Each structure stands twice: as C-alpha cells, then as structure tokens.
Amino acid sequence: MPQRPPQRPLPSRPLHGGDPSVLRRLNSAATLRALRDGGECTLSELARRVGLSRPTTEGVLGELIDRGLAGQDAPRPGTGLGRPARRYRFRAEAGHALGIDIDAHRVRLVVADLTGAVAGGHRADLDVQAPPGERIAAVRASVRTCLAATGVERRSLWAVAAGTPGVVAPDGTVTSCTVVPGWEGVRLARELGRSFSCPVLVENDANLAAMAERWRGAARDADDVVCVHAGLHTGMGALIGGRLHRGRWGAAGEIGMLPEMGLRDTTAALITGTDVDPEAASTALAGLASAGGGSGGPALDHAERVLEAAGWGAAEATAVVERLAARMARGVAAMALALDPEMIVVGGPLVRAGDLLVSELRRRVRPLCLSPVRIEASELGDEAVGLGAVRLALDRIDEDLFRVDRPSDPSDPSGPGASDLSESGEVRQA
Amino acid sequence: MPQRPPQRPLPSRPLHGGDPSVLRRLNSAATLRALRDGGECTLSELARRVGLSRPTTEGVLGELIDRGLAGQDAPRPGTGLGRPARRYRFRAEAGHALGIDIDAHRVRLVVADLTGAVAGGHRADLDVQAPPGERIAAVRASVRTCLAATGVERRSLWAVAAGTPGVVAPDGTVTSCTVVPGWEGVRLARELGRSFSCPVLVENDANLAAMAERWRGAARDADDVVCVHAGLHTGMGALIGGRLHRGRWGAAGEIGMLPEMGLRDTTAALITGTDVDPEAASTALAGLASAGGGSGGPALDHAERVLEAAGWGAAEATAVVERLAARMARGVAAMALALDPEMIVVGGPLVRAGDLLVSELRRRVRPLCLSPVRIEASELGDEAVGLGAVRLALDRIDEDLFRVDRPSDPSDPSGPGASDLSESGEVRQA
Numbered sequence: 001m002p003q004r005p006p007q008r009p010l011p012s013r014p015l016h017g018g019d020p021s022v023l024r025r026l027n028s029a030a031t032l033r034a035l036r037d038g039g040e041c042t043l044s045e046l047a048r049r050v051g052l053s054r055p056t057t058e059g060v061l062g063e064l065i066d067r068g069l070a071g072q073d074a075p076r077p078g079t080g081l082g083r084p085a086r087r088y089r090f091r092a093e094a095g096h097a098l099g100i101d102i103d104a105h106r107v108r109l110v111v112a113d114l115t116g117a118v119a120g121g122h123r124a125d126l127d128v129q130a131p132p133g134e135r136i137a138a139v140r141a142s143v144r145t146c147l148a149a150t151g152v153e154r155r156s157l158w159a160v161a162a163g164t165p166g167v168v169a170p171d172g173t174v175t176s177c178t179v180v181p182g183w184e185g186v187r188l189a190r191e192l193g194r195s196f197s198c199p200v201l202v203e204n205d206a207n208l209a210a211m212a213e214r215w216r217g218a219a220r221d222a223d224d225v226v227c228v229h230a231g232l233h234t235g236m237g238a239l240i241g242g243r244l245h246r247g248r249w250g251a252a253g254e255i256g257m258l259p260e261m262g263l264r265d266t267t268a269a270l271i272t273g274t275d276v277d278p279e280a281a282s283t284a285l286a287g288l289a290s291a292g293g294g295s296g297g298p299a300l301d302h303a304e305r306v307l308e309a310a311g312w313g314a315a316e317a318t319a320v321v322e323r324l325a326a327r328m329a330r331g332v333a334a335m336a337l338a339l340d341p342e343m344i345v346v347g348g349p350l351v352r353a354g355d356l357l358v359s360e361l362r363r364r365v366r367p368l369c370l371s372p373v374r375i376e377a378s379e380l381g382d383e384a385v386g387l388g389a390v391r392l393a394l395d396r397i398d399e400d401l402f403r404v405d406r407p408s409d410p411s412d413p414s415g416p417g418a419s420d421l422s423e424s425g426e427v428r429q430a
Numbered sequence: 431m432p433q434r435p436p437q438r439p440l441p442s443r444p445l446h447g448g449d450p451s452v453l454r455r456l457n458s459a460a461t462l463r464a465l466r467d468g469g470e471c472t473l474s475e476l477a478r479r480v481g482l483s484r485p486t487t488e489g490v491l492g493e494l495i496d497r498g499l500a501g502q503d504a505p506r507p508g509t510g511l512g513r514p515a516r517r518y519r520f521r522a523e524a525g526h527a528l529g530i531d532i533d534a535h536r537v538r539l540v541v542a543d544l545t546g547a548v549a550g551g552h553r554a555d556l557d558v559q560a561p562p563g564e565r566i567a568a569v570r571a572s573v574r575t576c577l578a579a580t581g582v583e584r585r586s587l588w589a590v591a592a593g594t595p596g597v598v599a600p601d602g603t604v605t606s607c608t609v610v611p612g613w614e615g616v617r618l619a620r621e622l623g624r625s626f627s628c629p630v631l632v633e634n635d636a637n638l639a640a641m642a643e644r645w646r647g648a649a650r651d652a653d654d655v656v657c658v659h660a661g662l663h664t665g666m667g668a669l670i671g672g673r674l675h676r677g678r679w680g681a682a683g684e685i686g687m688l689p690e691m692g693l694r695d696t697t698a699a700l701i702t703g704t705d706v707d708p709e710a711a712s713t714a715l716a717g718l719a720s721a722g723g724g725s726g727g728p729a730l731d732h733a734e735r736v737l738e739a740a741g742w743g744a745a746e747a748t749a750v751v752e753r754l755a756a757r758m759a760r761g762v763a764a765m766a767l768a769l770d771p772e773m774i775v776v777g778g779p780l781v782r783a784g785d786l787l788v789s790e791l792r793r794r795v796r797p798l799c800l801s802p803v804r805i806e807a808s809e810l811g812d813e814a815v816g817l818g819a820v821r822l823a824l825d826r827i828d829e830d831l832f833r834v835d836r837p838s839d840p841s842d843p844s845g846p847g848a849s850d851l852s853e854s855g856e857v858r859q860a
Contacts (some may be wrong), residue, residue, distance in 0.1 A: 252770040254800050257767050337673070337683075342678045
C-alpha cells in the first residue's frame with residue numbers, strides 16, 4: 001500500500017455543523033456537482049444522487065436556478081399514466097472559459113463552456129519581432145474575432161487564462177523569456193486584464209501543456225506528471241498531486257538553465273557536426289516550431305520536409321532527431337530524478353519530429369534513472385497549451401462554484417482579480 | 431497576488447448536511463482540534479471556540495472523554511461566588527509517536543506525545559558492516575531501552591516511523607541504498623512492523639529531515655522546501671505545498687544519480703588534488719558523518735580536528751569544504767531549478783563542517799538559478815531525521831483523528847497497517 005498522503009486533505013478551517021451557512025454551502029455545492037457531473041435528471045433522482053431529502057434538494061435547486069446555474073428541460077413524454085416529471089440540468093452555457101496560447105509565432109484561442117466542451121477557437125500569426133504592445137494588440141484582435149465567430153459574449157467569460165513561453169511571476173508578469181524579444185518584463189496578466197471584467201491568469205506554456213495532458217491527453221489519471229515541451233528551447237512543467245507546481249517565483253521546471261542539461265539552444269545542438277548552414281538550420285527549426293496543422297499522425301515526414309529545405313536529407317534528419325534526444329536526455333532524466341513522476345509526456349513543436357524523438361528519449365533517459373520512468377508522446381499536438389489554459393480558467397471558476405470551507409474573501413490569494421467573480425454576484429455562494 | 435492553487439482543496443467526496451454521521455464527525459473533529467490547539471478551557475469557552483451550542487459541545491466532549499482523548503482537570507479555585515467551572519483539556523498522553531533514525535553508523539530514537547512534545551529518546555551505535563538482521567535486532571533492542579527509559583508503554587504507541595538512507599518504496603522496502611551494505615531489498619516496514627501493533631512507516635532520511643525542518647527547524651512557515659542532506663552521499667528531500675513529495679517509486683530527490691550533479695562519492699571528490707591518503711580521508715569523512723554530539727555551534731573546529739587527523743591542516747580543511755561546495759553546487763541548483771522552492775535547507779552530517787559549507791553553497795548556487803533562492807543551514811543538527819520521523823508518525827495519527835470526509839476504510843492507501851488504528855477502535859470516529 002502506498003504511503004503517500006491522501007490527495008485531498010481536510011480544509012484548514014474546520015467545518016462544523018453548528019453554522020447553518022456552512023450547511024447551506026455544503027448542500028449547494030454537492031447538488032451543483034451532482035447535477036453537473038451526473039447529467040440531466042428529475043428532482044427525485046437528484047435528491048437520491050446527493051443524499052438529501054426531496055424538499056431540501058428542491059430548495060437548493062431553486063437557488064441554483066435563480067443563480068442561472070441550473071435549468072429546467074422540457075419533460076420527456078410520459079411512458080405511463082400521470083404527468084411526466086420535470087427534468088433539470090446544469091446550465092453549462094451559463095459561463096465560459098477562454099484559453100489563449102501566445103506562442104512566439106502564433107496565437108491560438110479556445111473557448112469552452114463550464115463543462116469544458118469546446119465552443120470554438122481561432123488562430124492567427126504573430127510577428128516574433130513585433131514590440132510587446134503590438135503583440136498584445138494582435139492578441140486582443142484575435143479575441144474579438146474568436147468571440148464573434150463562436151457567438152460567445154464577452155460578459156459570458158468567467159475566467160481567462162493565457163500561456164506564454166518564459167517564466168511567469170505569480171502576478172502574471174513575464175520575468176524571463178529567451179524566445180520572444182522584448183517580452184521580458186511585460187505585465188501580461190494586467191495588460192490582458194484590461195480587456196476583460198473576469199479574472200485573467202497567465203501561466204508558462206509548458207505548465208499549461210502539463211495540465212492539458214492530464215485533462216484530455218496522455219496523462220489522464222496520473223497525478224504526478226512532468227511535461228516536456230520541446231521546442232527551440234525545451235521547457236518543462238510539472239503536476240504534483242494532480243495540481244500544477246509553479247514554484248515560489250513561477251520558475252519550477254527551468255532545469256534547462258544548466259547548460260549541461262541540453263535543453264537550450266536546440267538549433268546550435270542540431271547543427272553541430274553537420275555541414276548545415278546555421279542560418280538555414282535556424283530557419284528550418286523555426287519552421288518546425290511554428291508550423292500549424294494540429295496533432296497529425298506520423299509526422300516525421302513533416303520534419304523531413306522542413307529539414308530537407310535546410311539542406312538535410314531524410315537519413316540526416318533522423319540522425320538529427322537522435323542527436324537531439326541524446327542531448328535532451330540528461331535534462332529530462334534530471335527532472336525525472338528530482339520528482340520521480342508517474343509519467344513524462346513529451347510534447348511541443350519538436351514532437352512533430354515524430355515518434356522517433358520519444359522512443360530515442362525512452363532509450364536514453366531510462367538508464368539514467370532509478371525508477372522505471374514511463375515516457376509517452378503528447379496526444380494533443382499544438383492544442384495542448386490552449387486547452388491547458390482553458391483548464392486553468394475552469395479551475396479558477398470551479399474554485400468559486402464549489403467553495404464550501406470559507407466564504408469568498410477579497411484577500412484570497414488564488415489569483416489576480418480573484419474577487420471579480422464574487423463581486424459580480426453571479427457565482428457567489430448564497 | 432500569487433496564483434498558486436489553495437493549499438487545501440475540497441474533499442473529493444462532497445460533504446453534505448443531509449447525513450447526520452457527517453455532522454457528528456465534523457463536530458467531533460472541530461471540537462478535538464479546538465481543544466488540542468487552543469489549550470485547556472471550560473465547556474463554555476470550548477463551545478465559543480468551536481462555534482457550537484453548549485449542549486452540542488457537551489455531547490461531543492463526553493464522547494471525546496469516553497475515547498480517552500479529552501480529560502477533566504481539577505477546577506481552578508473560584509475567584510468569585512459559586513462553584514468554579516470544570517476545565518477540560520486534550521489528553522496528549524493518550525497516545526505516542528515513535529521516530530527512529532536508522533543511519534549507517536547509528537540509531538537515534540525520539541518518543542513524543544500526541545502534541546509532539548518530546549518525552550524522551552535514545553541513541554546507540556550500529557555496525558555498518560553487520561547484516562540486515564543484526565541491524566534490525568539492534569534497532570529493536572534500542573526501542574526496548576528507549577521505551578523503558580521514557581516510561582512509555584508499547585501499546586501507547588499509535589504510530590511509528592523510521593528513516594533510512596536510500597530509496598524507500600511505497601510499501602516500506604529499501605529498494606536502493608549505496609551507504610549500508612546489504613540494506614538494499616530489506617522490507618524494513620514489514621520487519622519493524624513485527625514489533626508493533628500500530629502502523630509502521632518507513633521513509634528516506636532526507637525526506638524526513640525536510641519534514642523536521644518545516645516542523646521545528648529552519649523552514650517553519652515555508653510550504654515548498656528542498657532539504658539537502660549532506661553526507662558521504664548527498665540526498666535531497668522536498669516538501670511541496672507543505673507535504674512530503676515522495677514520487678511514484680519513493681525516489682524523488684535522487685538527482686545525485688547523475689554524476690555531474692556532484693552529490694555522490696564525496697570522499698573521492700574531497701581528496702582530488704590533495705596529498706591526502708584516500709583511506710585516511712575516507713576514515714576522516716566517515717568520522718565526520720558518524721560523529722555524535724548534536725547541533726553544536728561553530729563546528730568548523732570539529733571538522734578541522736577530524737580532517738587534521740587525516741593529514742589536513744586547518745587551511746586545507748577550509749579549502750576542502752570550499753571544494754565540496756563547488757562540487758555540490760550544480761546538483762543543488764538543479765533541484766532548485768526543477769522545483770523553485772521557497773527555501774533550501776542544508777543539513778546532514780557534513781553541515782557540521784560549519785557555516786562555511788552553507789555560505790559557499792549560497793555563493794555558487796545562486797548564479798546558476800533564475801530566482802533568488804534562499805539557502806539556510808539546518809537548525810536541528812543530527813536530530814532532524816528522528817524528529818521528521820515523529821512528525822510523519824503524528825501526521826498518520828492526525829489523519830485518523832481528524833478524518834471527516836469519509837469513514838475509516840481498510841482499503842485506505844495511506845500506509846502499511848493503515849487499518850490498525852481503526853481496528854483498535856481507539857481513535858475511530860464515533
């Protein structure tokens with residue numbers, strides 16, 4: 001039997017049954033969760049699911065309907081005598097989460113409803129050389145286009161999260177970024193926040209990719225996950241106990257800072273010992289890193305095409321990927337040794353270089369580790385960061401929706417604009 | 431405002447007010463906690479503290495008294511008219527936790543009551559070359575001596591935890607250990623468990639040192655802590671969100687497996703470039719590592735004495751410690767970069783080599799990191815591992831004492847013998 005502490009410890013301020021408002025919040029949260037996770041049902045079914053009396057459930061349900069969180073569906077045609085029972089459902093469309101992936105060369109947006117069902121998205125190119133103001137203006141324009149295209153109103157957004165390369169401080173400032181010129185020091189959460197009345201969170205892209213892999217990718221059901229986001233520089237994100245581990249300054253996973261870890265300056269690494277022109281290689285790898293086109297199949301073809309354009313043949317492209325894996329292995333192993341995760345997911349632009357990168361990493365990382373580490377390829381392609389951003393935004397929303405252990409508190413340290421939702425009154429506990 | 435998720439998420443199975451047994455458990459846990467953490471008080475004071483009615487509090491208190499967890503003290507002499515009110519207190523002596531530090535050369539025991547107040551301890555030498563059976567027999571003998579000396583009965587032990595060098599699997603087996611010959615493969619939790627009827631947990635020593643530093647050492651109030659346990663080999667333990675991070679196979683923190691991290695074979699490192707005889711250096715460092723004598727003061731003296739015996743002068747001893755720090759810096763930095771902790775605490779046998787090691791590590795680690803990492807010396811000396819073991823055992827006890835979100839469950843994955851406590855009925859929730 002594992003000795004790990006239970007994933008979900010007791011709340012810090014003890015609950016007790018003597019406070020009626022605590023009971024009301026417990027009942028409301030339990031009912032809302034049962035309705036959301038269990039699907040549409042009648043009042044009696046819901047009461048059974050939650051374990052409350054029918055009258056209590058009816059009271060709580062009325063409150064949820066008033067708050068716009070529950071709705072009544074047309075009764076199904078009766079199968080027997082008597083009036084068919086009314087059916088109730090969670091109103092997933094009551095609010096939305098917006099995820100934004102602000103990459104060096106591209107912005108990708110995903111809008112989802114409160115159950116995480118994707119309502120739509122949008123992509124646009126970004127000029128990596130453009131000054132921060134222009135990049136942010138381009139992101140804002142993309143948000144407008146995305147909302148118009150999906151028919152989601154801006155005030156229906158309950159939380160927004162954005163991913164970026166680099167280290168992101170707890171206040172949403174990009175404190176370090178080697179990939180986008182001028183991006184360092186940008187107060188991204190504050191800048192983006194001007195466009196929204198809901199909380200806006202900013203997070204490192206590898207961290208969001210890790211959240212996405214656990215939500216809908218290769219790391220479903222794993223609690224301790226390291227996500228390797230392989231690109232021109234390789235970042236890493238970690239989930240511990242199912243939760244993102246950001247670190248004190250938002251810099252967790254930056255083990256690539258040590259040059260011997262082999263996670264930085266991939267371009268330089270790849271051309272060592274080849275006849276390839278550095279300039280051409282850099283262009284080719286930027287092409288690899290920025291190429292659109294989702295998570296499609298045996299993508300070594302694609303890598304070959306790109307690398308070929310830079311003067312590499314197919315055999316040399318393979319050799320290059322092997323060399324890349326050899327170079328990255330120590331950094332990936334160091335992270336595996338530091339955290340001993342359940343699994344490592346390898347994603348990011350360079351994973352379109354095909355399964356070869358993942359299988360080479362397996363071959364080279366395992367002998368360096370003490371435990372039999374599991375290494376898998378991402379299943380999410382270039383949607384990982386955007387989806388992870390949606391998940392982060394939804395977590396922010398859920399925090400308020402299902403808060404039972406304490407009332408909403410403006411000094412709550414869970415994020416910039418943390419009090420916005422409760423100020424709006426929309427999702428405040430009754 | 432930091433974006434970190436709240437430390438204590440909601441319980442996975444939603445609580446609701448419809449289940450009277452949940453209410454009873456909430457009330458019982460809240461009352462017990464108020465009594466333990468708030469100190470002796472009258473019934474009215476307790477009711478006020480918990481926020482329950484006087485009759486409800488009285489009922490819960492009666493139950494706690496029946497379970498041996500609360501006691502009634504002699505009333506204080508009245509200051510006015512009327513009978514003085516009875517006073518109640520948490521019975522810290524109702525149970526005890528035993529912590530065992532099984533080092534290569536020594537076993538150290540600490541017994542504490544349910545509030546963690548140390549009731550006593552014991553130490554004895556171990557022969558590092560003795561076969562596992564003999565070592566375990568010696569530990570058992572020490573436990574007997576310790577219990578006899580402290581007057582604590584064996585059946586009063588509610589949980590036992592032991593620390594050991596090496597990687598410890600979730601089932602308490604030592605799966606890897608380079609320091610003690612023959613120790614690898616020993617099912618330590620099971621072997622020790624034969625001597626006790628309560629849960630017995632086994633944990634890596636650096637992990638326990640980290641727990642101790644947060645409980646009573648240099649890392650009080652820090653949630654994300656890396657503890658560097660510097661000895662002949664240097665291990666590392668990490669707390670994340672205030673909880674020990676063990677990893678999937680119990681191997682988290684073993685970044686020293688990569689030779690370039692400079693955390694292994696300290697002896698070899700220290701003598702490189704000196705005229706010192708390897709044999710003598712090894713003896714000297716083993717002496718440093720096994721020397722008793724607590725956490726005393728400016729211990730460079732001690733290091734000097736030991737190193738002098740191996741043929742080093744004082745100046746050379748200083749140079750050796752500087753060289754050691756230079757060697758360890760990359761490994762410590764890698765862990766800091768991987769986790770971005772709030773602080774790093776440097777402890778373990780070699781820290782008796784004085785503050786010099788810590789200040790040299792500061793000087794060399796910081797330039798390698800992205801964030802301004804805080805590095806401090808341990809305040810606990812050679813008691814860290816034993817105290818950490820007590821903390822681990824107390825956490826195991828608290829888990830049962832304050833469990834409200836679900837009844838005790840034999841399939842509970844919180845540790846070997848996890849069901850023992852509930853079987854005894856002593857701390858089972860009413």
